[in-house]
Amino acid sequence: MTRRRRGAGWLISACVCLCALIGCAVTALADEIRPAYLELRETAPGEFNVLWQTPMVGEVRLALEPEFSGETALLAPVISQTNGTGPAQTSIQTWRLGAPQLRGQTLRIRGLENTVTDVLTRIQFLDGTVAINVLQPSAPTLVIPERQTALMLARNYIVFGIQHIWFGADHLLFVLGLLLIVGDRWTLVKTITSFTVAHSITLAVATLGFAHPAVEPLNAAIALSILFLGPEIARTWRGETSLTISRPWLIAFLFGLLHGFGFAGALTGAGLPRPDLAVALLTFNIGVEIGQIAFVLLVVALERSFRQLEISWPAALARAPGYLVGGAGAFWTFQRAAILLGVMQ
Amino acid sequence: MNARWWRAGVALALTLPGATPAAAHLMNSGFGPFYDGLAHPLLSPEDLLPAIAIALLAGLRGARAGRLALATLPLAWLAGMVAGWTMGLPPLPPRFNAMLTVAVGALVASDQRLPLAAVTALTAALGALHGYANGYDLAGASGALLGMLGIASSLFAVVSLLAGQAAVVQAEWARLAVRISGSWIAAIGMLMFGWSFRT
Numbered sequence: 001m002t003r004r005r006r007g008a009g010w011l012i013s014a015c016v017c018l019c020a021l022i023g024c025a026v027t028a029l030a031d032e033i034r035p036a037y038l039e040l041r042e043t044a045p046g047e048f049n050v051l052w053q054t055p056m057v058g059e060v061r062l063a064l065e066p067e068f069s070g071e072t073a074l075l076a077p078v079i080s081q082t083n084g085t086g087p088a089q090t091s092i093q094t095w096r097l098g099a100p101q102l103r104g105q106t107l108r109i110r111g112l113e114n115t116v117t118d119v120l121t122r123i124q125f126l127d128g129t130v131a132i133n134v135l136q137p138s139a140p141t142l143v144i145p146e147r148q149t150a151l152m153l154a155r156n157y158i159v160f161g162i163q164h165i166w167f168g169a170d171h172l173l174f175v176l177g178l179l180l181i182v183g184d185r186w187t188l189v190k191t192i193t194s195f196t197v198a199h200s201i202t203l204a205v206a207t208l209g210f211a212h213p214a215v216e217p218l219n220a221a222i223a224l225s226i227l228f229l230g231p232e233i234a235r236t237w238r239g240e241t242s243l244t245i246s247r248p249w250l251i252a253f254l255f256g257l258l259h260g261f262g263f264a265g266a267l268t269g270a271g272l273p274r275p276d277l278a279v280a281l282l283t284f285n286i287g288v289e290i291g292q293i294a295f296v297l298l299v300v301a302l303e304r305s306f307r308q309l310e311i312s313w314p315a316a317l318a319r320a321p322g323y324l325v326g327g328a329g330a331f332w333t334f335q336r337a338a339i340l341l342g343v344m345q
Numbered sequence: 346m347n348a349r350w351w352r353a354g355v356a357l358a359l360t361l362p363g364a365t366p367a368a369a370h371l372m373n374s375g376f377g378p379f380y381d382g383l384a385h386p387l388l389s390p391e392d393l394l395p396a397i398a399i400a401l402l403a404g405l406r407g408a409r410a411g412r413l414a415l416a417t418l419p420l421a422w423l424a425g426m427v428a429g430w431t432m433g434l435p436p437l438p439p440r441f442n443a444m445l446t447v448a449v450g451a452l453v454a455s456d457q458r459l460p461l462a463a464v465t466a467l468t469a470a471l472g473a474l475h476g477y478a479n480g481y482d483l484a485g486a487s488g489a490l491l492g493m494l495g496i497a498s499s500l501f502a503v504v505s506l507l508a509g510q511a512a513v514v515q516a517e518w519a520r521l522a523v524r525i526s527g528s529w530i531a532a533i534g535m536l537m538f539g540w541s542f543r544t
Binding site for chain 1: 411510
């Protein structure tokens with residue numbers, strides 16, 4: 001073996017290790033996001049109706065509890081009930097809270113740091129002002145603001161949208177699959193635009209309440225859309241063509257409709273009240289697009305850099321992203337089909 | 346000479362507002378430890394600048410040096426982080442890493458044609474030293490391993506993008522621009538070195 005080949009082998013091994021490590025990380029982050037929702041509505045000075053909705057895993061409610069730093073009192077006992085079935089099942093608790101001075105207090109969601117879920121919070125005061133925020137496992141506290149501007153509200157939903165697509169490994173893998181199929185930049189622009197338009201349509205349709213696709217079949221169909229791209233990517237390796245390869249924008253549009261319903265789950269799953277839906281929909285979608293465009297630009301720039309560095313990947317390694325898309329699609333399809341059929345939870 | 350001081354002043358003005366304490370832990374992106382790790386090198390000048398400098402240095406030496414740097418820096422950084430995380434011995438003072446930044450920036454600025462082995466060894470040493478300091482800061486942090494993977498992934502992207510671009514630079518003015526950025530990095534490294542005596 002020549003020194004050059006040894007050097008190349010070392011480089012390849014290093015890259016394989018790095019990709020495997022990154023893959024592990026992505027797998028670890030691929031859990032479905034089902035946000036919890038906390039709503040406080042002031043009904044009399046210093047008195048709030050509390051709605052606390054948390055996702056359930058099987059028959060068990062996620063161990064999340066809201067806590068306030070200042071003076072609060074329970075004015076009426078907690079009433080608990082469950083809503084929905086299967087993966088969409090949630091626990092709903094309601095009670096009345098007395099808090100003479102809620103603004104300026106720190107709200108903490110105890111136990112959030114041990115989960116991968118988020119908590120949407122909405123606090124409506126008697127004077128009509130509303131504060132909406134997203135708490136995350138790495139930032140489970142919130143100082144309740146004196147007043148929340150529209151800009152702060154938009155920022156919160158944009159961050160939530162970016163987070164949703166970056167954490168939703170299934171959506172990113174679908175976009176990666178499309179990138180592996182498209183042959184030129186103009187087709188790339190058309191394909192990504194089609195996907196964006198399609199998922200924006202169904203995101204709006206679902207968020208505004210015009211359609212409510214069941215969660216289990218939707219998740220299985222999204223997984224199937226990723227699996228569908230695997231063989232299409234393999235066709236491009238063999239120099240073959242198909243409808244997907246010749247018109248990827250068409251497939252991106254059709255499957256984009258499915259993914260839009262998936263994006264909507266993040267908003268509608270939290271049960272946001274209707275008055276906030278328009279602004280939430282718009283800014284959340286902007287966040288999703290920012291996250292998606294950033295991912296596409298990164299992949300395109302990296303691919304260009306690899307060409308500039310004249311990296312000639314061995315065939316097995318060059319095809320690894322395609323196998324990742326097809327393999328993950330197959331895994332999720334089986335997993336979600338099993339959930340759909342009630343074989344597993 | 347005046348122009349160079351002027352550039353250094355502008356760079357300082359642009360950089361200082363974003364500077365974080367040298368012993369800072371991973372920044373909090375709100376997206377979890379992997380994304381915190383991804384963001385860390387991009388928002389920490391003391392880590393980003395040497396990574397940029399070594400990517401440019403390798404890129405100026407051509408595609409092969411760029412490829413080696415692409416493999417070496419993230420892995421050496423990762424190995425250093427694991428060592429710092431597990432060993433618990435304090436890392437070298439920040440001023441040492443600052444001087445290393447000055448040295449690599451100066452090598453870029455002067456367009457030194459170092460042997461391939463020297464560039465790779467320098468890359469490995471720089472990655473291991475900075476990685477060790479990061480790993481030491483991460484000791485006891487939750488999600489440290491995911492954070493380390495995020496840092497290594499981020500460095501992989503930074504080196505790939507910059508070394509790739511530097512490797513294809515042909516025009517004289519473009520090569521000069523790369524060298525000027527090296528001088529900026531050296532100048533900022535000097536300022537960091539001086540700043541490190543403040544505490």
